Amino acid sequence: xxxxxxxxxxxxxxxxxxxxxEMTGAEAVIRCLEAEGVDICWGIPGxxxxxxxxxxxxxxxxxxxxxxxxxxxxxxxxxxxARATGRVGVCIGTSGPGATNLxxxxxxxxxxxxxxxxxxxxxxxxxxxxDAFQEADTTGIFMxxxxxxxxxxxxxxxxxxxxxxxxxxxxxxxxxxxxxxxxDIANQTLNFTYPETVEIAGYKPNRTGHPLQVEAAAxxxxxxxxxxxxxxxxxxxxxxxxxLATFAEAVQVPVVTTLMAKGAFPDSHPLCVGLPGMHGSKFxxxxxxxxxxxxxxxxxxxxxxxxxxxxxxxxxxIIHIDIDPAEISKNRHADIPIVGELKQVLxxxxxxxxxxxxxxxxxxxxxxxxxxxxxxxxxxxRYRRVGPLKTQYVMERFxxxxxxxxxxxxxxxxxxxxxxAQWLKIERPRHFIxxxxxxxxxxxxxxxxxAQMAFPEKTVVNIDGDGCxxxxxxxxxxxxxxxxxxxxxxxxxxxxxxxxxxxxLFHDERYSETLLNANLPDYVKLAExxxxxxxxxxxxxxxxxxxxxxxxxxxxxxxxFRVDHDEKVYPMVPAGGSSAEMIDEPWDNxxxxxxx
Amino acid sequence: MNHTLSVLVENQPGVLTRVASLFARRGFNIxxxxxxxxxxxxxxxxxxxxxxxxxxxxxxxxxLYKLINVLKxxxxxxxxxxxxxxxxxxxTAQPKxxxxxxxxxxxFGGRVCDVGPTSLMFExxxxxxxxxxxxxxxxPYGIKELVRTGRVAMRKATTERTRSSRMRVLA
Numbered sequence: 001x002x003x004x005x006x007x008x009x010x011x012x013x014x015x016x017x018x019x020x021x022e023m024t025g026a027e028a029v030i031r032c033l034e035a036e037g038v039d040i041c042w043g044i045p046g047x048x049x050x051x052x053x054x055x056x057x058x059x060x061x062x063x064x065x066x067x068x069x070x071x072x073x074x075x076x077x078x079x080x081x082a083r084a085t086g087r088v089g090v091c092i093g094t095s096g097p098g099a100t101n102l103x104x105x106x107x108x109x110x111x112x113x114x115x116x117x118x119x120x121x122x123x124x125x126x127x128x129x130x131d132a133f134q135e136a137d138t139t140g141i142f143m144x145x146x147x148x149x150x151x152x153x154x155x156x157x158x159x160x161x162x163x164x165x166x167x168x169x170x171x172x173x174x175x176x177x178x179x180x181x182x183x184d185i186a187n188q189t190l191n192f193t194y195p196e197t198v199e200i201a202g203y204k205p206n207r208t209g210h211p212l213q214v215e216a217a218a219x220x221x222x223x224x225x226x227x228x229x230x231x232x233x234x235x236x237x238x239x240x241x242x243x244l245a246t247f248a249e250a251v252q253v254p255v256v257t258t259l260m261a262k263g264a265f266p267d268s269h270p271l272c273v274g275l276p277g278m279h280g281s282k283f284x285x286x287x288x289x290x291x292x293x294x295x296x297x298x299x300x301x302x303x304x305x306x307x308x309x310x311x312x313x314x315x316x317x318i319i320h321i322d323i324d325p326a327e328i329s330k331n332r333h334a335d336i337p338i339v340g341e342l343k344q345v346l347x348x349x350x351x352x353x354x355x356x357x358x359x360x361x362x363x364x365x366x367x368x369x370x371x372x373x374x375x376x377x378x379x380x381x382r383y384r385r386v387g388p389l390k391t392q393y394v395m396e397r398f399x400x401x402x403x404x405x406x407x408x409x410x411x412x413x414x415x416x417x418x419x420x421a422q423w424l425k426i427e428r429p430r431h432f433i434x435x436x437x438x439x440x441x442x443x444x445x446x447x448x449x450x451a452q453m454a455f456p457e458k459t460v461v462n463i464d465g466d467g468c469x470x471x472x473x474x475x476x477x478x479x480x481x482x483x484x485x486x487x488x489x490x491x492x493x494x495x496x497x498x499x500x501x502x503x504x505l506f507h508d509e510r511y512s513e514t515l516l517n518a519n520l521p522d523y524v525k526l527a528e529x530x531x532x533x534x535x536x537x538x539x540x541x542x543x544x545x546x547x548x549x550x551x552x553x554x555x556x557x558x559x560x561f562r563v564d565h566d567e568k569v570y571p572m573v574p575a576g577g578s579s580a581e582m583i584d585e586p587w588d589n590x591x592x593x594x595x596x
Numbered sequence: 597m598n599h600t601l602s603v604l605v606e607n608q609p610g611v612l613t614r615v616a617s618l619f620a621r622r623g624f625n626i627x628x629x630x631x632x633x634x635x636x637x638x639x640x641x642x643x644x645x646x647x648x649x650x651x652x653x654x655x656x657x658x659x660l661y662k663l664i665n666v667l668k669x670x671x672x673x674x675x676x677x678x679x680x681x682x683x684x685x686x687x688t689a690q691p692k693x694x695x696x697x698x699x700x701x702x703x704f705g706g707r708v709c710d711v712g713p714t715s716l717m718f719e720x721x722x723x724x725x726x727x728x729x730x731x732x733x734x735x736p737y738g739i740k741e742l743v744r745t746g747r748v749a750m751r752k753a754t755t756e757r758t759r760s761s762r763m764r765v766l767a
Binding site: 139140143144147148151153168200201202203324325326328329330 | 605606609610613614617618621651654655658659661662663664665666667
């Protein structure tokens with residue numbers, strides 16, 4: 001039950017500083033971060049952001065700065081921190097290349113609704129537009145991938161801009177906010193006071209679900225014979241996992257959790273059906289497809305979940321609860337839309353439903369639950385433990401060996417990510433951190449470092465691929481220099497495995513440019529070169545020992561798991577296919593007989 | 597189907613780019629665009645004309661509201677709003693033809709604003725459809741140059757909907 005789990009601090013840890021008075025814009029930025037309760041940020045200095053870094057060294061403050069090796073790492077670390085804590089992550093880069101290196105994490109945060117405040121230096125105002133050294137149109141480049149952005153043109157705006165930026169990033173549907181500060185502005189002085197209140201004319205994010213719509217939704221659930229809760233990452237962003245658990249307990253119907261929602265509802269809960277979509281379980285996909293009602297909670301009908309839209313859950317009526325009105329009826333028409341905060345809507349819906357139950361107006365869902373149970377029993381995820389070491393086996397060992405520990409998992413993107421989602425059991429919210437929307441290879445290493453820095457006492461494991469790992473491996477230097485003991489478990493198959501799988505299945509086995517070579521680099525030596533612990537496991541017998549050695553070392557650690565390069569992630573809904581028609585290993589085809 | 601959107605925005609640098617890039621990113625073509633000041637110094641109004649389905653326009657309106665600087669979005673139809681556009685057009689006009697062309701232009705509210713040795717420039721502020729008609733009429737004479745501002749619109753005090761509901765009450 002998630003209700004018993006420690007829920008990380010709500011993003012209201014803002015402590016009001018008493019710092020006021022004359023100071024530079026750069027110092028004011030630090031005072032703003034302090035006022036917002038920011039305890040840590042990630043970045044790299046450079047010419048245009050130098051005034052801020054000078055202030056970091058010059059004034060006393062409570063904001064720890066972590067020097068990373070590439071700005072992308074700073075962004076993903078801030079994301080890892082934000083996803084693990086539910087608070088705003090902060091990262092810093094200089095102008096030009098510093099800013100463009102932040103594009104990927106910001107786009108990732110935008111698609112996965114992660115609250116970030118991104119601070120970039122800009123060339124002095126008199127040089128803007130002159131193609132100056134390290135000049136880029138930062139606000140222009142970021143425009144389509146931020147919730148909002150600011151180019152500060154008056155030093156006196158800094159307190160207001162930061163107050164607004166943190167407010168916008170963390171409220172409503174969270175997202176990244178960019179603050180671009182020209183160097184001359186950072187050097188000018190202002191009389192600093194941090195605003196107590198925030199007033200943005202065009203931004204009113206707090207909404208209450210319409211009571212009549214909530215009643216209609218409760219009625220629909222009561223009348224439905226085959227309802228499903230379709231739960232997305234919005235539940236985590238809304239800090240509403242307890243409310244979800246209470247609601248699910250009250251209505252007693254199957255709960256599907258998307259990749260972004262993994263952990264929002266305990267994987268071991270009897271109602272949890274788990275992962276739907278392209279590599280979801282057959283039972284999760286059939287549950288959705290045979291449902292007569294989808295209670296959509298902070299999810300967005302992403303194509304990786306729905307497959308072909310017209311054939312997705314064809315007989316289902318849709319209740320769609322979301323804080324963002326633009327998600328309602330974007331991909332699938334909502335019969336009962338409810339725009340509001342889940343923390344308010346879910347209890348209201350629970351109360352409404354219990355009222356109907358007390359009046360004995362609930363249609364039985366017994367048969368439906370039995371059906372889902374049967375599917376679950378007959379069609380679990382499976383794999384064959386023959387031949388070389390299987391990633392699935394490694395996932396099972398992590399799951400079982402560390403079951404008693406408080407483990408945060410991060411992942412890269414690809415086959416290993418899907419196997420992690422299929423095989424790991426996540427019982428607590430914010431303990432599975434992955435790049436869902438943008439699918440950013442290289443997310444795992446820095447996200448793990450960020451999550452570990454948020455919770456130094458926990459065990460953090462980055463389940464990574466060899467292709468992914470090489471995209472951000474330089475952050476091992478950050479991990480070692482700050483002694484961040486996250487474990488980077490590379491499921492090394494020597495290929496860009498997911499792309500290879502598509503080439504095998506849909507491109508006549510033409511493996512165009514997907515061979516990486518499992519020995520290049522030697523990951524153990526690479527880890528050692530960084531001063532990290534390097535381990536390797538090539539057989540099932542070696543797996544337990546390296547996992548325990550890594551966990552107990554409390555050092556930054558890389559494990560090179562040599563896994564089968566020919567293993568494929570099943571079941572699979574081919575892109576654009578109907579999610580009722582999954583393909584599977586040739587040896588596993590009895591589903592055809594029971595199929596939906 | 598064509599839709600006219602009237603978007604009230606905070607008058608801040610970059611706001612037009614935010615609105616325009618939203619349309620580009622979501623795959624909508626802007627047919628006409630007019631931006632200008634409003635009754636308040638800190639507000640501007642952007643009037644856009646887009647061709648898309650009703651589902652798409654609903655989506656655009658919601659996406660527009662997600663822009664922090666957007667205060668209000670109104671969707672208008674020709675029935676419930678007054679729509680106007682300014683056109684300047686220079687047309688070939690030999691001295692002997694001038695009188696004819698000027699008389700013709702009057703029908704479309706066209707007013708002479710510049711006279712050259714072999715040309716006339718007209719200005720006209722009309723409903724955009726009227727301007728298209730005007731342009732068609734001038735074409736045989738030879739249009740040398742033409743520019744339009746893009747339409748602006750404002751909702752009528754009494755809209756079609758309130759009128760029809762009143763009719764029902766009377767009936």
